[in-house]
Amino acid sequence: GTLVLSDATAPLALAAGPVTTGTDGVVDLLGYGASNTFESTVRTVTGDNSVPNGLVRQGTTDTDVNGADFSVTTTLTPRNAAGETTAP
Structure with a gap:
């Protein structure tokens, strides 16, 4: 996957x-x-869905x-807006 933080108002075509x-x-x-767009190197992730x-x-x-x-x-540790750990 690819996540982009953008300051553009139009769609990006990277x-x-x-x-x-x-x-x-x-x-x-x-x-x-499996992203093919990244900064310097992709963060590899293993396993299926x-x-x-x-x-x-x-x-x-x-x-x-x-x-x-x-x-x-x-090991996922969800947190709320206050930064507190929440139960999964």
Whole structure:
């Protein structure tokens, strides 16, 4: 999948492959799993749809390398708007 945080009002048409900093309309981007659009490297995800994969931010710095900025977990910990853990 691909998640894009955009400041554009029109739809984006991003090319496959790495998206570089400064791409028009892209504030931030996360490419994961089988995505062909990503920052520097895709964050690989294993398993099929029955595996509850979650992405976890590694630290607070955005290095523009999806493979390094996120890790994958199968232990999901939902949180509400106050940051409190909620029961699944």
